[in-house]
Amino acid sequence: MTNKPAAGVSWRVLDGYHHDIGVYDEMLDGGDLRPHCEPLVRSLEALGRRELASRWERARRAVRDNGVTYNVHGDPQGMNRPWELDMMPLVIAPSEWCQLEAALVQRTRLFNQILADLYGPQRLLRSGLVPPELVFANPAFLRPCHGIPIPKQMYLHLHAIDLARSPAGQWRVLADHTQAPSGAGYALENRIVLSRSLPEVFRDCHVQRLASFFHALRDTVTAMAPPQRDDPRIVLLTPGPFSDTYFEHAYLARYLGFTLVEGGDLTVRDRQVFIKTLEGLEPVDVVFRRLDDSLCDPLELRSSSLLGTAGLVEAARAGHVTIGNALGSGALETVAIMAFLPDLCRELLGEPLALPSVTTWWCGQPKALQYVLEHLDHLVIKRTFPSSGNRQPIFGGGLASTEKAALAAEMRTRPAEFVAHDHGTPSTVPVWIGGRLEPRSLVLRAYVGAAGDSYAAMPGGLTRVSGARDASVVSLRRGGGSKDTWVIAERPVGGASLLSPAGSPTRHERRAADLPSRVADNLFWLGRHAERTEHSVRLVRSIVTRLAEEDTTADTSELVALRKVLVGMDLLPARLAAAMPLRDLEGDLLALLFRQGAQRGLRRMLNDVRRIAAAVRDRLSEDTWRVLNQLHQDFRLRHGRIQLDDVLVHLNRMMTDLAAFGGMMENTTRGHGWRFLDIGRRLERSINLTSLLSITLTSDPGEATAVLEPLLEIADSSMTYRRRYFATPQLSPVLDLLLADHVNARGLLFQLDVLTEQLHELPHDPRAPSPTTEERLIAEARQMVSDADIQGMCERGPDEQFSGLATLLASVEEDLRACSDAITYYYFSHVELRVS
Numbered sequence: 032m033t034n035k036p037a038a039g040v041s042w043r044v045l046d047g048y049h050h051d052i053g054v055y056d057e058m059l060d061g062g063d064l065r066p067h068c069e070p071l072v073r074s075l076e077a078l079g080r081r082e083l084a085s086r087w088e089r090a091r092r093a094v095r096d097n098g099v100t101y102n103v104h105g106d107p108q109g110m111n112r113p114w115e116l117d118m119m120p121l122v123i124a125p126s127e128w129c130q131l132e133a134a135l136v137q138r139t140r141l142f143n144q145i146l147a148d149l150y151g152p153q154r155l156l157r158s159g160l161v162p163p164e165l166v167f168a169n170p171a172f173l174r175p176c177h178g179i180p181i182p183k184q185m186y187l188h189l190h191a192i193d194l195a196r197s198p199a200g201q202w203r204v205l206a207d208h209t210q211a212p213s214g215a216g217y218a219l220e221n222r223i224v225l226s227r228s229l230p231e232v233f234r235d236c237h238v239q240r241l242a243s244f245f246h247a248l249r250d251t252v253t254a255m256a257p258p259q260r261d262d263p264r265i266v267l268l269t270p271g272p273f274s275d276t277y278f279e280h281a282y283l284a285r286y287l288g289f290t291l292v293e294g295g296d297l298t299v300r301d302r303q304v305f306i307k308t309l310e311g312l313e314p315v316d317v318v319f320r321r322l323d324d325s326l327c328d329p330l331e332l333r334s335s336s337l338l339g340t341a342g343l344v345e346a347a348r349a350g351h352v353t354i355g356n357a358l359g360s361g362a363l364e365t366v367a368i369m370a371f372l373p374d375l376c377r378e379l380l381g382e383p384l385a386l387p388s389v390t391t392w393w394c395g396q397p398k399a400l401q402y403v404l405e406h407l408d409h410l411v412i413k414r415t416f417p418s419s420g421n422r423q424p425i426f427g428g429g430l431a432s433t434e435k436a437a438l439a440a441e442m443r444t445r446p447a448e449f450v451a452h453d454h455g456t457p458s459t460v461p462v463w464i465g466g467r468l469e470p471r472s473l474v475l476r477a478y479v480g481a482a483g484d485s486y487a488a489m490p491g492g493l494t495r496v497s498g499a500r501d502a503s504v505v506s507l508r509r510g511g512g513s514k515d516t517w518v519i520a521e522r523p524v525g526g527a528s529l530l531s532p533a534g535s536p537t538r539h540e541r542r543a544a545d546l547p548s549r550v551a552d553n554l555f556w557l558g559r560h561a562e563r564t565e566h567s568v569r570l571v572r573s574i575v576t577r578l579a580e581e582d583t584t585a586d587t588s589e590l591v592a593l594r595k596v597l598v599g600m601d602l603l604p605a606r607l608a609a610a611m612p613l614r615d616l617e618g619d620l621l622a623l624l625f626r627q628g629a630q631r632g633l634r635r636m637l638n639d640v641r642r643i644a645a646a647v648r649d650r651l652s653e654d655t656w657r658v659l660n661q662l663h664q665d666f667r668l669r670h671g672r673i674q675l676d677d678v679l680v681h682l683n684r685m686m687t688d689l690a691a692f693g694g695m696m697e698n699t700t701r702g703h704g705w706r707f708l709d710i711g712r713r714l715e716r717s718i719n720l721t722s723l724l725s726i727t728l729t730s731d732p733g734e735a736t737a738v739l740e741p742l743l744e745i746a747d748s749s750m751t752y753r754r755r756y757f758a759t760p761q762l763s764p765v766l767d768l769l770l771a772d773h774v775n776a777r778g779l780l781f782q783l784d785v786l787t788e789q790l791h792e793l794p795h796d797p798r799a800p801s802p803t804t805e806e807r808l809i810a811e812a813r814q815m816v817s818d819a820d821i822q823g824m825c826e827r828g829p830d831e832q833f834s835g836l837a838t839l840l841a842s843v844e845e846d847l848r849a850c851s852d853a854i855t856y857y858y859f860s861h862v863e864l865r866v867s
Contacts, residue, residue: 044075044083048461048468055200055458056470057121067124067519074232084466087118090228095664096657098648099220100278101507114278115512116221118228118463121473121494122236128490128518131202131477134386135488139190139479141372142209142363143486144379146186150177150359160374164395164447169362169416171210173324175331176359179348182255188319188355188481189215189248195389195474196458203455204369204388205474210361211321214476216279218493219245219286221515237520239490247482249287255353256316263316264545266292266306270322270338272646280321281649289319291649294327296547299342302349308545309703309794309858317353318343324361327354355481367393367415367450389455395447403451404439410451412438424504426454457505460514462496471496474505475516491516550647551707552859557643558696558711564636565689566719569745570596571620571633572682577741578617579675588737592727597623599726602632617675633685637663650704655695662688703794707858710789714851717782720746720769721844728762728833735833739765747777763825766836770816779843783813786850793858804853812846815839 042064050056058068075083099114123131148155149172155161166172191212193205222241226233256263267289269280284291290306297315298305305312325333330341346352369388376384392399393415403410407427430438442449459470473496478489498510505511574593597603603619623632644651644659651659662685696712699705723745727738739760743749746769756764772778786809795803802810816839824836 042072042076044072044080045461045468048470050459050470053198054456054470055196055198057196057458057460057473065124067127068122070236070519071120071122071232071517074229074235078229078232080466083118083463086228087463090116090118090224093224093228094220096660097220097224097653098278098656098660099217101217101275114217114220115507116224117496117512117514118225119461119468120225120515120517121460121475123516123518125519125521131386132488132490134202135192135477135479136486137376137380137382137385138192138204138207139187139486141376141380141384142190142207143185143187145363145368145375146209146357146360147181147184148379149362150179150181150186150357155375155378158378160378161368161371162393162395165365165367165393165415166362168447169365171324171359171361171364171416173332173359173362175344176347176357179344179358180350181357182353183484185255185355185481186357186360187479187486188252188255190479190486191215192386192477192479193474194477195455197455200458202386202475204386206366207364207368208476209363210324210356212356212478213276213279213321214493215245215478215489216283216286217276217513218476218478218489218491218516220279220282221493221513222491225515233517234523236517237523238517239520239524241489241491244478244480244487244489245287247487248480251481251483252287252317252319252355255355257351257353260316264306264314265289265317265319266297266315268292268294268297268318268320268322268327270294270326272642274321276321277645278648285649287319290545290547292547293549294322294337294339296549297340297343299340299346302342302346302351304340304343304346304352306545307548309548309551310546313545315352317355319355324358327358332358364417365415365450366391366413366417366452367395369452370396370399370450389452391450391452393447394442394449394451399451400442400446403449404442407435407439409454411454412442412449412451415448415450428454460494460496462512462514469500471498471500471512472502472505473497473514490518546703548859550650551703552855553643553647554650554704555707555711555854555859557640557647558708558713559715560636560639560643561689561692561696562712562715563719564633564640565686565693566716566723566745567600567602567633567636568682568685568689569747570600570602570723571623572679572686573741573744575620575675575679575682578620579679589741592738593741596723596726600722621678652695652698655692658688658691658695662692706789706792710786710854713782713786713789714847716777717779717786718844718847720777720779720782721840721847724766724769725837725840725844728836735762742769748775751775763822766825767821771819771821780813780816783809783816787813804857805850808846808850808853812843812850815842 045058045064048059050059058065058072064072078086094114094116099116101114145155145161149161149166156163156166187209189212191208191214193208194202195205196202219241226238253263253265256265265288267280267284267287269277269284269291271277271293274280281291283289292306296306297318298307298312300312304315304318306315320327322338326336327339328341328343329336329339331344332339343352343354344358347354347358369391370393372388373384376382392403392410394400394403395415403412407430410427412425412427425438427435427438457472457474460473461468462471473494476493476495478492479486480489494514494516495505495507496512496514497505498512502509502511507513570593574590574597577590577593594603602623641659641663644656648656693712696705696708699708723742727742728735739762740749742765743752743760748768752760752765752768755768768775768778770779773780773784775781787806790803790806790809795801819839820835824833824839828834
């Protein structure tokens with residue numbers, strides 16, 4: 032293809048933009064700007080290229096700060112790939128959208144009717160309008176779900192439709208997603224980011240809002256609950272943090288007000304679905320799932336699934352829970368069904384199919400097979416059932432003669448397993464790259480959602496663009512990006528919100544939201560890992576400070592002691608416990624900080640914090656997530672020679688980020704979630720302190736005096752000590768401050784007091800003995816610390832050891848670790864029963 036410049040276009044923002052002849056371009060018609068794009072280009076022109084570039088950079092930063100990711104397993108960039116959003120939206124004219132919207136809704140109604148028949152009377156199979164091979168040989172057709180009653184016969188609550196334009200400008204369907212459609216949350220995030228980055232452009236273009244679509248979807252899903260439920264409980268079922276689109280699951284759950292759950296959070300008792308919370312089992316009325324059909328119930332569907340809930344199918348069969356989309360709806364995700372849709376539409380809806388699919392041939396029909404074999408060079412070949420194995424398309428024109436012959440032979444042997452469609456050229460759209468616009472191929476994913484007794488199309492969608500100009504496949508997995516989709520209105524558009532309007536009656540609600548045990552578990556360990564990371568940063572900063580200040584030709588007593596601490600905490604290899612040149616220690620410290628893939632060290636700790644935070648991201652505020660992302664950005668890999676003073680600046684910045692993260696934890700609502708988060712922090716801080724004192728003071732008492740000042744620094748108590756004593760550190764007052772001072776927020780007794788209060792507020796079985804195991808353990812530890820003779824412990828015994836101090840620290844640490852285990856057994860794994 033040859034390029035044709037946008038001749039005659041005076042818009043500066045379009046300077047240098049070229050589109051391909053013979054390909055439909057969404058912005059230019061030949062060399063002229065399409066009329067419905069003029070408000071957008073005019074507003075961008077008023078901003079200018081420099082301001083547009085600045086806005087684009089701010090938008091990218093917002094996406095990064097919000098932690099918007101798309102998980103790609105095996106990606107060299109890491110699994111949490113940042114979401115790619117382009118600054119230029121796809122603009123759809125009002126007249127075009129009016130026709131497209133009606134066609135999209137018609138298609139969803141048709142698919143819903145087909146599902147109702149396949150899982151009901153199956154008249155379409157008896158009449159031959161749907162070949163039995165496309166149903167009974169389809170792994171996605173779930174026989175256990177046949178005959179399950181579906182409220183209002185609504186099988187589809189959300190339907191995603193992939194669209195591409197033909198060179199003539201007509202939208203055609205590439206694929207339908209009917210079991211757990213993804214992307215709607217990303218479309219919403221794109222809209223929020225872009226509307227905040229270009230508010231005046233958004234306003235001038237009269238863009239239709241998305242909130243009304245989600246409002247109707249939420250209300251309809253809520254109304255699907257079994258009758259006589261005044262306050263139905265809706266959960267959003269996710270595969271978990273390792274899902275490709277987990278960000279979206281958490282985002283939608285928070286936006287729609289649903290509880291985000293994994294399969295293990297649910298249980299079925301007497302054909303009723305319950306969510307396992309700290310307070311006990313709470314009934315669930317609607318499961319809005321983001322989990323593939325076959326994975327939802329290991330009892331009746333795929334027995335190997337660890338992601339679903341045993342008994343879910345039986346609960347739906349009994350009518351005690353509604354599942355959206357209905358189980359088994361993935362049966363229509365085969366592209367082969369497209370070849371039969373025109374006839375099905377006339378039969379079921381009594382009208383012609385308004386939105387054509389890409390021309391499709393199912394090779395299970397002899398004539399279709401013959402045509403495909405004769406035109407293999409010009410077609411795209413796919414497997415009939417994508418759930419059965421290889422989903423990658425095969426481009427016939429790109430095959431060698433031997434590969435083509437082998438494919439043809441396989442198609443003749445098993446024709447029903449193959450489907451073919453035209454290899455069309457999708458339209459192009461401008462993408463902002465390197466300060467200028469370039470064309471990229473696009474696929475628009477449109478969404479149709481339940482709205483009362485019918486359906487409504489989202490006035491927008493998720494536009495995906497190819498990663499390279501000559502890319503034949505538009506795929507986020509292959510480096511593609513995304514765009515916001517603007518449907519233009521004829522006149523200014525009012526605001527919309529999912530929140531109840533002002534003045535509407537609202538019931539006061541002060542009870543804690545449902546907290547699944549899994550979430551409590553993750554919050555507990557998030558607190559522990561965050562505190563562990565902060566403690567390690569303080570420790571490393573203390574030794575780096577002395578390395579930067581000291582003569583590196585010889586060890587000081589402080590450095591010797593601190594080095595043993597790092598080795599004792601398994602942060603440095605054991606070989607460094609012996610005396611060695613400090614320049615070698617510098618190298619190991621830098622590796623501890625910056626090495627990729629290390630089994631220990633700060634990078635591993637930060638990855639643990641992020642991993643656990645991702646598992647509960649629907650419970651974390653946006654500000655908290657921004658702080659967490661900033662912490663990871665500040666920990667970026669360095670190149671070249673790194674000086675110790677640079678490392679010190681870096682560690683100070685990390686401490687600021689960790690302090691901000693801790694501050695955001697303090698701003699969390701004082702429910703059980705925050706309580707477990709705080710218990711985890713306090714337990715970890717106490718264990719770290721006892722371990723630190725044990726390693727520094729009892730392993731080599733001769734170094735006790737040398738290590739006191741670093742101890743105060745690491746425990747963040749230097750200023751308190753100096754203000755009280757105005758003297759060089761002495762063992763007895765240092766121990767008193769760090770162990771037995773009940774007003775020192777970093778001291779051990781302070782942590783035990785807080786733990787006592789927090790454990791008392793946790794939910795308890797009224798029939799269980801009191802105090803609980805964990806309360807008793809903390810009370811014992813607190814009593815030991817309160818009764819300790821600090822002055823006497825500072826006196827060495829006949830063996831020159833601080834025997835009393837060693838015994839105290841070992842006993843307290845043992846109780847702390849036993850307390851952690853007791854909390855896990857009772858609240859998280861539920862292996863301990865406390866009924867007397």
